[in-house]
Amino acid sequence: MRDLLATRARASPDATALVDDASGREWTYADLNATVETTAGRLAALGVTRGDHVGVLMETRPAFVRLVFALQRLGATLVPLNARLAPQELHTQRERANLALLVCDADTEADALAAADAVPVATVDDPDDPNVLALDERDLDDVEPAEWAHEDTLALLYTSGTTGDPKPVTLTLGNVVAAAGASAFTLGVLPDDRWLLCLSMYHMGGLSIPLRCALYGTTCVLQRGFDAEATVRALDEHDCTGVSVVPTMLDRLLRADADLPDSLRFVLTGGAPTPRDLVAACEDAGIPIHPSYGMTEATSQIATARPAEAFANPETVGRPLFGTTVTVVDDEGDPVPPGETGELCVSGPTVTPGYYDAPDANAAAFGPHGLHTGDVGYRDTDGRLCVLNRRSDRIITGGENVDPGRVAEVIRSHPAVRDVAVVGVDDPDWGERVAALVVPEEGHEIDRSTLEAHWEDRLAGFAQPRTVAVVDSLPRTASGTVDRDAARERVVATADL
Template sequence: MRDPVEWPTRDLLTHRVQTTPERTAMVDADAGAQSTYRELDARADDVAATLATSVDTPDGTVATLVDTRPAVGPLLFGAMRVGATLAPLNVTLDAESLSAQLDTLDADLLVCERATEELATRVADCPVVSLDNPTTDAVQALETASAAVEPVEVHRDATQLVLFTSGTTSDPKGVRLTVGNLVASATASAFRLGVAPADRWLVCLPTYHMGGLAPFVRSTLYGSTVVVQREFDPSETARVLSEFDVTGVSLVPTTLRRLLDAGWRPDDALRFVLLGGGPASPELLHRCRERGVPACPTYGMTETASQIATALPETASEYEGTVGQPLVCTDVTVVADGDPVSPGERGELVVDGPTVTPGYLDDDRTEDAFGPHGFHTGDVGYRDEDGRLWVVGRVDDRIVTGGENVDAGAVADAIRACPGVEDAAVVGLPDEEWGQRVAALVVGAVDSETVRDHCRSKLASHEVPKTVRVTTSLPRTASGTVDRDAVRERLES
C-alpha cells in the first residue's frame, strides 16, 4: 500500500490538471478569452521547456520584466515545474535600480515583453527572451516546446519566488519565498475568506507584487478561476467585475476609492474585496457599507507571502480600524523593549508561522530581521483581548502610498544629491486618495519643482514627493536628531 501524499510532490498546476483538467483556470478580461487547466498546463510546459534549455535547473534564477498579463501564470508554474526561482521585477523602476536588483539576483535569464524589451536589453547581463515577437537581435523569442517536460520534485523549503520590497538603487532587499510559504498562505487565506467552486478572483494589481501574484497560486490550489485585467481602470474594472461574475478581488484603498467615485456598486456574486497595501480610512469603509461592498481590511507584507491578518466586513464595521485577527497558524506578538506586552499596549508587531520568509538574499539582513518571537515587521500596533490587531505606524517611518512601500531615507538621500540642496527630511502625510503621500522638507537654495524634477530622474514614480516645502533649517531635538513630528507639522501647516 502506498503512503498517503501529505504534500504536493510536483508543481501545483501538475496536480490540478490531473484533478480538474476541463475546469476554467484563467480568463483574459481584456481579450475575453478563457483557458482550461489543461490549456494552462500546456502553456506552462512551453515555458518550462524554454527554461530547461536556457537555465541551469533546478536552482536557476529567472528574472522577469513583465507587467500584469495572463502569461504570468504559465511563467510562474513553468518555473516551478523545472525547479527554477522566479524573480518578478517592477517594470516602473529605472534602469539603475533594475541593474542593481539583477546584480543581487545573479539571474540566469531575463524574460521581458515588447513594452519592456528596450529596458531589458539595457539592464541585463544575462540572456533575454521575450513573451512577444522580439524587435531586436539582442532578444530571443520564448519558443514553443516540442515535448512535455517531466516536472521536478517539489520541496516545501525550496525558494520559489524572490520579490524586492524596495525600489531604491543602492539598497535592493530581496525576499525569498518558498513553495511552503505560498501553499501555507493560500491555505490560511482560504480558512479566512472561504472557497466556493464558482469562485473567480480578479487580478488587476501589479504581478510583480505579492498581492498580484497570490491569486494565481491560490486559484490553482483551490481549482477555481483567476481573471486577469492588464491595468486597473475604474470604469473598465467595474465592467469586468460584473461581466465575468467575479467573486473576489484584491485592491488597495486608492483603487477602491476610485471605483466608488466612479459610481460602482457590486453585484451579488462578489464575496470579498481584500483591501491591503495601506490603511483603509473609516470614511472609505463607511462608503463601502453604504454601497454593500464586502470590504475586508487586511494587513500583510511581502515577507509573509501576503496576508498576516484580515478582518471580515462585520468585524471591520464593529471594531473601527482593525485589520482583524491573524490568519490560522500565524502568530503575532506585540513586543516593546524586547518583551511581549499586554493587550492594548503598543509595540512592534513580530510575526511567526509557516507563511514567514526564511530570510532575505542578504544573510546579514536576515539575521537582523529575526528574534526570539519571529520576524520583526517594523510595524507598530496593538491587539485587544480577542487578538484583533490595529496597525498604527512604522518603527522606521516607512511610507505606504497607493499600496507601494517607500523608504523615506532613500528619498531623502536622493533629494540631498540635488544641486543646491543642503539637507532634507522625508515623511508620510495622511492623504485622502493615496493613504499617505510622500512629503519633503528641504533646506537649500532651490525651489520645490526643481527638487521634484530631480526626484523624477532618480526615483520610481511612487517615490517622488507630492509635497515639497523649502525652509531655512530642519527642526531638531535636543540631541540633534531631526524632529520628525515637527517636520510633519511644518509640512501640514
C-alpha cells in the first residue's frame, strides 16, 4: 500500500483530517495530503530517501504531523526524540538510531545542534544558527511515493527508560495497522469522531492518534501541550468524542471542571496505573473512562477496560485487545493460574519485532510466550488483567519478596489516601525495607496508627511499610509514570511517620 495519508486522502478527501486548536485552522484530508507532498519534496531535496532514519525533535504541533506522513511518503523511518531530554541524552539517542537528518523547530534548535555532531539539522521555523537548514526554503524534488509492506519499519520509538537506558523500539506498518484495528474493536469508531491530541507525539500514546485517525478517516484535534483548563475548553469547543491522557492529567481535568462535555465517548487513560478513586470520581461524574495498560513495544494498548467494567472492577485494565495474548509467568517462565502474581508476557500482531540493532536485548526480551514486559500482575478468574508494578521494582527484605504494587493497592484503598508510591530503601539489617510515599485526599490528615490499622490484616508483616512520608504529589516522569528513583530519594529525605 501507499502511505496511510495518501490512502485515506483518496478515500475521504473532503473529511476533516486535522484541527489546530491554537490557530483554529483546519485541514481536510486532501488539504493535508497536499501539504505533506510539499514537505516530502523538501525533505527529498535535503537527501532523505527510502530507509533513512530521520529524527524529529519538537513538541506536538501541526508541523510534527506533516513530518510523520511526509517521511512515510518517502519510505523513510521516523525517529521521534523527547524534546525534554538534555543534549547529552539526545546525543546518545541520535547516535544509537543512526540518523541521516535531525528536524527541529525554534524551541529545540539549540538542543538539536548540541546533539547532532555531523548529522545535518533542519528546522521547520526560521533558523537562528547559520548551520541550521530552513526546511521551508528548500526547492522541491520530485517524489515517487514509496510502497509499504506490513513488515516495513515505520518508526523507531525510544522506551521510557524506567528500567535502564532507553532502547529504540522497531515499529512496523503492520504493528500500527493491527493496533488501530484492535483499539477500534474496543473503543468503537464513528464517522464524526474527533480525538483530542494533547499528549507529546514523541511518545506512542500521542503519535498513535494522528496515525489512527488517518486509518479511520476521522479528525485529530491537536492541542499544543496539555493545560487542564485549556483542554476542557478544547474538548467542548471542538465537540471532541475522545481523548487520551495519563491519570494525573485526568485528575487535573476533573479538578478544573468535573463536567466534561457530553460529546465524549471515551477517555483513554494509560502510561501509569489509574487510581481507584479516580475511576470512582469518573463514575460519579458520568465520564466514560477506559483504563488501559500498554507499552511502546506493543504499539500502545495491550488491554483496555470499558467504563462499566472499570466501575465494577476499579483495579482492572480489562481484557487483552483483539489479537493480543497476555500470559502470566513465574520466575522460571512457566504460566501461573488465575489470581497468582507473575510477570506479564505479551504476543500478537501489535508487538514489535525487536529493539533496533540490539541482538542481546532481543534475546533476553523474547521467550516462548512472547515479549517479557517486565511488568508484574495477575488475571482474575474472569480473564481480567490487573497490573501491579515493574518486575525490577520488586523489594527483597530479609529474604522475602514484596511486590510494591500489592502494597500500594492496599494503602490506596484507604479513603483518606489519594495516591501512593511504594519503593524499597536500603536497610543495614534487612537489605531493603518497604517505604511508602503517601498523598492524602484534600482535607484529610493521615497518621501512622490509622495506616497501620488499615494494612495490619491486609499485608504480611514483612510487606508492611517501615518508613512513610506524606507529600502533596508523587514525582513522575514525562510519560506520567512514577519516577521511582526520585520517590526513593524523597521518602528518605522527608519521612515523618
